[in-house]
Amino acid sequence: MTLTPPATTEGTAADAAPVVQVRDLHKSFGDNLVLRGIELDVTPGEVVCVIGPSGSGKSTLLRCVNQLESATSGTIRVLGTEITDPDINIDAVRQHVGMVFQQFNLFTHQTVLENCTVAQRKVLGRSKAEATKVALHNLERVGLADRGSAHPTQLSGGQQQRVAIARALSMDPSIMLFDEPTSALDPELVGDVLSVMRDLAQQGMTMIVVTHEMAFAREVADRVVFMDGGVVVESGPPAQVIGDPQEPRTRAFLDRVLNPTHTDEGPTAV
Ligand SMILES: Nc1ncnc2c1ncn2[C@@H]1O[C@H](COP(=O)(O)OP(=O)(O)OP(=O)(O)O)[C@@H](O)[C@H]1O
Numbered sequence: 001m002t003l004t005p006p007a008t009t010e011g012t013a014a015d016a017a018p019v020v021q022v023r024d025l026h027k028s029f030g031d032n033l034v035l036r037g038i039e040l041d042v043t044p045g046e047v048v049c050v051i052g053p054s055g056s057g058k059s060t061l062l063r064c065v066n067q068l069e070s071a072t073s074g075t076i077r078v079l080g081t082e083i084t085d086p087d088i089n090i091d092a093v094r095q096h097v098g099m100v101f102q103q104f105n106l107f108t109h110q111t112v113l114e115n116c117t118v119a120q121r122k123v124l125g126r127s128k129a130e131a132t133k134v135a136l137h138n139l140e141r142v143g144l145a146d147r148g149s150a151h152p153t154q155l156s157g158g159q160q161q162r163v164a165i166a167r168a169l170s171m172d173p174s175i176m177l178f179d180e181p182t183s184a185l186d187p188e189l190v191g192d193v194l195s196v197m198r199d200l201a202q203q204g205m206t207m208i209v210v211t212h213e214m215a216f217a218r219e220v221a222d223r224v225v226f227m228d229g230g231v232v233v234e235s236g237p238p239a240q241v242i243g244d245p246q247e248p249r250t251r252a253f254l255d256r257v258l259n260p261t262h263t264d265e266g267p268t269a270v
């Protein structure tokens with residue numbers, strides 16, 4: 001299967017065919033209905049930040065978009081191809097959808113360079129020389145061109161996460177999905193990773209970012225999507241959704257996130 005990126009030479013990004021189109025997506029785990037009719041379009045070059053409370057289904061949504069989870073019902077299209085079709089070639093889909101996880105998921109027995117070349121060689125069939133060239137270019141983009149021979153355990157968490165970003169970029173994805181990429185990092189390492197993501201956004205990468213970093217979402221997102229209980233409660237520009245939320249559930253969530261020491265509602269449940 002070949003997925004062809006949509007033409008972007010005509011019209012504005014808002015007119016362009018969506019890179020990802022989610023329609024009436026439902027996902028259950030046993031009796032637990034986790035996604036209850038998600039609708040989402042992401043246009044070329046758009047950065048969508050997804051926010052929402054724990055358990056609202058944010059990770060499940062991303063995992064459905066790259067088919068780590070299969071949808072219970074509804075459709076997801078990537079570059080116009082329906083990936084929820086059971087006959088789809090999953091590898092061809094994943095090749096277009098880069099994913100960065102909270103816990104990096106690097107191979108610790110391989111060097112940084114090997115981590116960034118193995119899938120290029122296996123999935124894309126690139127030669128060692130070509131894969132190395134692409135990997136070094138992407139390691140340069142994340143500021144780690146000189147660490148190719150290191151092993152992941154010799155790097156800080158922030159550096160490991162930047163390797164994971166370079167690895168995903170080396171597959172030339174049409175969209176990058178980030179699932180709380182800075183949540184596992186020491187606070188002083190968060191900035192470098194966000195700065196790499198900000199650069200990617202400025203270079204026109206299409207991105208869906210699940211994050212609790214509201215300052216980042218405000219600055220970088222074209223659109224913020226607030227999820228709760230498996231539905232999109234509110235969606236719009238960051239100045240609206242974060243700055244002036246219309247829905248009570250959005251307001252309550254932001255109040256908790258932006259004022260974590262605020263205890264009007266009694267002790268916080270753990
Ligand atoms: N593989 C799975 N098997 C069973 N239940 C699952 C599975 N993955 C997720 N769930 C359930 O789906 C619900 C949504 O989980 P999900 O991880 O998508 O939430 P989230 O919004 O990403 O939360 P968090 O902010 O804590 O990461 C939770 O109730 C969770 O227990």
Ligand SMILES: [Mg+2]
Pocket residue numbers: 058059060179
């Ligand atoms: Mg999650």
